[in-house]
Amino acid sequence: MSIGVVAGVPGDVETGGAGGSAAREGASSLRVRGISRRLGPTLAVDDVSFDVADGELLALVGASGSGKTTTLRIVAGYEPADAGTVELDGRDITRMPPQRRDFGMVFQHYALFPHLSVEENVAFGLEARGVARAARLARARAALAGVGLDGAGGRLVQSLSGGEQQRVALARALVIEPRVLLLDEPLSNLDPTLRRSTRDELRAMLRRQRVTALFVSHDQEDAFAIADRVALLRHGRLLQLGPPEALYDVPVSRTVAEFVGRATLLPARDEGTHVVITVGGVERRVRAVRASAARPGGEILAVLRPESLGFTPPDWPGAWPGIVRARRFAGGHYAYRVQLDHGPDVEVAAPDQLADEGDHVAISIVREPVAVVDA
Amino acid sequence: MRRPLVSIPALVLLAILLWTVAYPNVDVVVQSFGQGLGYWREFARSPADREAVWTTLWISVASVGAATAIGLPLALVLARTDFRGRRLVQAAATLPAALPPVIGIVAFLFLYGESGVITRAVQALLGRRDPPWTLAGGWSIVFVHAYTMYVYVYLFVAAGLERYDYAMDEAAAGLGAGAARRLWRISIPLLMPALAGAMLLVFMSSLGSFSAPYIFGGGLRVLATQIVASRLNGATGVAAVETTVLAVGAVAALALARWIEGRRRYTGQAKGGPRPPRQAIASPVLRWVMTIGAVVTVLLLILPHAMILLVSFARDGVWTTQVLPPEYTLDNYRHLVTDGALWAPIRNSVLMAALATGACVVVCGAAAYLLVLRRFAGRRVLALLVALPWALPATAVAIGLASTFNRTDPRTLRVLLVGTFWILPLAYFVRGIPLVTSAVDGSLRQMDASLEDAARGLGAGWWLTLRRVVLPAARPGLLAGATLAAITALGEFVASVVLYTHANRPISIEILAQLRDFSFGTAAAYGVVLIAIVLLISLAARLAGGRATGHRATVYSAEATT
Numbered sequence: 001m002s003i004g005v006v007a008g009v010p011g012d013v014e015t016g017g018a019g020g021s022a023a024r025e026g027a028s029s030l031r032v033r034g035i036s037r038r039l040g041p042t043l044a045v046d047d048v049s050f051d052v053a054d055g056e057l058l059a060l061v062g063a064s065g066s067g068k069t070t071t072l073r074i075v076a077g078y079e080p081a082d083a084g085t086v087e088l089d090g091r092d093i094t095r096m097p098p099q100r101r102d103f104g105m106v107f108q109h110y111a112l113f114p115h116l117s118v119e120e121n122v123a124f125g126l127e128a129r130g131v132a133r134a135a136r137l138a139r140a141r142a143a144l145a146g147v148g149l150d151g152a153g154g155r156l157v158q159s160l161s162g163g164e165q166q167r168v169a170l171a172r173a174l175v176i177e178p179r180v181l182l183l184d185e186p187l188s189n190l191d192p193t194l195r196r197s198t199r200d201e202l203r204a205m206l207r208r209q210r211v212t213a214l215f216v217s218h219d220q221e222d223a224f225a226i227a228d229r230v231a232l233l234r235h236g237r238l239l240q241l242g243p244p245e246a247l248y249d250v251p252v253s254r255t256v257a258e259f260v261g262r263a264t265l266l267p268a269r270d271e272g273t274h275v276v277i278t279v280g281g282v283e284r285r286v287r288a289v290r291a292s293a294a295r296p297g298g299e300i301l302a303v304l305r306p307e308s309l310g311f312t313p314p315d316w317p318g319a320w321p322g323i324v325r326a327r328r329f330a331g332g333h334y335a336y337r338v339q340l341d342h343g344p345d346v347e348v349a350a351p352d353q354l355a356d357e358g359d360h361v362a363i364s365i366v367r368e369p370v371a372v373v374d375a
Numbered sequence: 376m377r378r379p380l381v382s383i384p385a386l387v388l389l390a391i392l393l394w395t396v397a398y399p400n401v402d403v404v405v406q407s408f409g410q411g412l413g414y415w416r417e418f419a420r421s422p423a424d425r426e427a428v429w430t431t432l433w434i435s436v437a438s439v440g441a442a443t444a445i446g447l448p449l450a451l452v453l454a455r456t457d458f459r460g461r462r463l464v465q466a467a468a469t470l471p472a473a474l475p476p477v478i479g480i481v482a483f484l485f486l487y488g489e490s491g492v493i494t495r496a497v498q499a500l501l502g503r504r505d506p507p508w509t510l511a512g513g514w515s516i517v518f519v520h521a522y523t524m525y526v527y528v529y530l531f532v533a534a535g536l537e538r539y540d541y542a543m544d545e546a547a548a549g550l551g552a553g554a555a556r557r558l559w560r561i562s563i564p565l566l567m568p569a570l571a572g573a574m575l576l577v578f579m580s581s582l583g584s585f586s587a588p589y590i591f592g593g594g595l596r597v598l599a600t601q602i603v604a605s606r607l608n609g610a611t612g613v614a615a616v617e618t619t620v621l622a623v624g625a626v627a628a629l630a631l632a633r634w635i636e637g638r639r640r641y642t643g644q645a646k647g648g649p650r651p652p653r654q655a656i657a658s659p660v661l662r663w664v665m666t667i668g669a670v671v672t673v674l675l676l677i678l679p680h681a682m683i684l685l686v687s688f689a690r691d692g693v694w695t696t697q698v699l700p701p702e703y704t705l706d707n708y709r710h711l712v713t714d715g716a717l718w719a720p721i722r723n724s725v726l727m728a729a730l731a732t733g734a735c736v737v738v739c740g741a742a743a744y745l746l747v748l749r750r751f752a753g754r755r756v757l758a759l760l761v762a763l764p765w766a767l768p769a770t771a772v773a774i775g776l777a778s779t780f781n782r783t784d785p786r787t788l789r790v791l792l793v794g795t796f797w798i799l800p801l802a803y804f805v806r807g808i809p810l811v812t813s814a815v816d817g818s819l820r821q822m823d824a825s826l827e828d829a830a831r832g833l834g835a836g837w838w839l840t841l842r843r844v845v846l847p848a849a850r851p852g853l854l855a856g857a858t859l860a861a862i863t864a865l866g867e868f869v870a871s872v873v874l875y876t877h878a879n880r881p882i883s884i885e886i887l888a889q890l891r892d893f894s895f896g897t898a899a900a901y902g903v904v905l906i907a908i909v910l911l912i913s914l915a916a917r918l919a920g921g922r923a924t925g926h927r928a929t930v931y932s933a934e935a936t937t
Binding site for chain 2: 128
């Protein structure tokens with residue numbers, strides 16, 4: 001082993017990142033071990049394992065068809081697992097029906113009962129638990145106030161906006177004080193502005209109530225904003241599990257590096273704690289970090305994030321010359337696409353407008369260490 | 376909304392329905408006031424009429440209860456659980472619908488009547504001297520109604536379950552609701568539009584039921600039989616009052632049911648959880664109970680058909696006091712095909728049912744489309760006109776048509792149809808209108824209204840939108856409605872008995888004629904032919920529906936993988 005390894009052993013998908021997660025130090029309340037599920041010819045979930053600690057927010061992220069929703073449905077009890085177990089506080093609940101799990105679930109399309117009023121929807125779980133009518137309606141109203149919907153109790157769910165429906169669904173799931181809260185794409189039906197504000201509110205609310213939550217999202221930005229840790233799934237397999245920074249800065253594989261954030265992957269030469277990247281005959285030696293030990297004799301790739309590259313004077317040691325092909329303003333910074341001479345296109349992030357399209361520039365690595373993955 | 380073209384088809388539809396549905400009934404009401412309030416006073420003073428009103432009401436309510444008690448659990452169990460024999464029960468569940476009323480009643484008489492096969496078998500088993508029961512009176516009518524009409528509840532609820540948003544059940548389960556609570560608080564309220572439609576259909580059918588009270592009523596009077604009795608006695612004025620009372624009562628009930636239904640109508644979201652696979656029953660004891668229950672159910676459902684089949688081979692005129700017919704032959708069937716006079720009713724029924732169903736599909740498909748997806752002046756009138764024949768008993772429809780189309784008079788928009796071939800297809804068409812419209816309406820309501828706009832937004836013209844978006848959404852309803860309309864028309868008896876001529880006499884009338892001649896074998900052979908035609912139609916509809924279901928299953932499994 002030569003390059004600095006952050007966590008785990010070869011083949012392990014769990015990475016800690018800087019300092020690990022505070023939440024992970026708590027007792028593990030939900031344990032998922034080796035679950036698999038075949039849907040027709042497809043292995044929708046393939047030997048997936050993870051833990052969710054008390055009060056932790058874990059996100060399952062992946063593209064369509066990655067198995068994240070099926071995993072969530074198995075945890076919720078709506079879908080049986082062909083193999084593996086789901087444990088809650090050390091108790092095997094794999095075969096327990098959903099109504100006995102004491103989980104709250106927020107569905108992608110909210111699944112609000114159209115024949116019940118807003119407060120009746122929220123009170124439904126309490127009704128199922130035998131709470132008297134007056135008490136459950138009072139608690140439903142309090143829960144609605146908690147999500148900023150005071151006074152909306154008597155309305156019909158059809159009269160609510162998408163954002164309001166989302167909050168009713170959340171109130172309905174939270175009012176039963178669930179052991180674990182499950183959220184299936186809870187933000188996917190909201191417009192972008194509402195989505196950003198709801199995202200922050202959601203995290204604050206879940207944090208405040210110290211709810212253990214597992215949520216599914218196809219949007220990594222949502223997942224990174226809300227979750228303590230993120231599990232990345234692809235083709236039913238768990239590729240990496242760790243804090244958002246770990247997935248971004250220390251991806252375990254090329255697939256993770258390409259899926260999470262933006263990156264240019266360049267071939268590199270392993271030199272112990274460093275790697276050497278050569279473009280157009282110009283060598284650049286940088287410190288490297290990797291999630292697991294290198295495959296002996298295997299090719300490796302350096303993962304260059306836009307922020308780890310910057311414009312430098314052309315005579316800077318190890319600078320690569322290139323030409324600016326495109327530039328776009330991305331909010332707080334500019335994103336440049338630079339075609340390196342005798343090399344590939346790379347993406348560079350810069351705080352200011354430093355170059356125009358067509359300008360000849362020099363690019364260098366300005367932030368170390370650089371993540372390395374097997375080719 | 377841009378809807379400039381809506382008014383022309385809407386006007387045409389309104390004109391057709393005003394002429395065929397509203398006009399004849401208004402004519403009957405006008406007749407009831409032919410002597411001022413004279414006929415009405417006569418009606419109010421008659422104890423027989425009071426008895427008829429009360430009996431009609433309680434029998435109808437009891438029939439709704441009994442049909443729902445059978446049809447609703449059956450649909451839910453078949454859609455949600457898996458057990459040995461499920462497919463068999465599913466296949467047999469609609470058998471009573473394949474038994475046209477007159478044939479069903481004849482079969483019940485052969486089976487459960489005082490000298491019926493089952494009655495005699497039970498009598499022998501118990502060693503009794505008298506029959507253990509008599510199939511006469513109000514509860515016998517309810518029994519026959521429940522057997523024949525639970526199919527409406529079963530079919531409507533099963534169709535509702537096809538588009539049911541199972542995420543609702545999952546959400547309720549996740550919130551801690553057990554199976555019973557989910558059923559009572561979520562499933563049944565969400566299925567209420569379908570259930571209310573079906574219960575309404577049972578109520579209206581019971582209200583206007585003629586054959587069952589006619590055969591099993593004993594001395595019991597109901598309004599439908601009372602109307603025909605009054606007309607036969609020459610009291611057409613009182614018959615018009617009775618018809619009006621029955622029609623107004625039924626329309627009031629319809630309005631009430633519509634109001635309830637309207638309050639409980641929800642847009643099907645159909646975007647939540649996929650339809651879960653049927654649950655296998657875990658308990659071995661319950662599994663056996665279900666399997667035995669399935670066998671008994673299938674036997675009970677098959678028995679009337681089997682009885683008709685058996686008697687259809689009985690030589691005419693030799694079955695008298697024996698438990699089963701003593702002699703069997705193929706002659707009954709041979710005669711149906713070779714004897715032109717015996718073949719004519721079969722040809723008539725098929726032709727008239729086809730004409731009526733074709734007209735229903737076109738008119739009702741268009742009406743349901745306009746009602747669900749368009750807004751236009753006269754929409755409420757159209758909704759009322761398509762629902763009206765639902766409330767109107769067949770007797771009332773027939774009497775209205777008979778008194779309106781009995782002469783040609785362009786000034787009063789009358790055309791002579793009574794005594795011609797066309798009067799029966801017209802009657803069948805009018806009776807089929809609510810069946811087809813409500814079925815298509817139900818399907819279209821489940822469609823997201825924005826789909827049509829989406830198709831147009833993608834550049835599709837009205838024809839492509841209709842063919843690729845609206846018709847596929849309407850298809851389950853069109854199939855279910857057309858099947859029901861065709862089946863009803865093929866075995867129609869009550870309107871036919873008032874309106875038929877010798878030339879267009881349908882099978883049901885011929886069966887009664889054969890029974891009157893004690894030609895039980897020939898009558899039953901007609902029954903078998905009728906059942907065979909009905910089964911063929913049901914099979915074709917199921918095949919067509921099955922293809923659609925297969926397609927949906929593919930879509931669901933694709934969704935489930937994400």
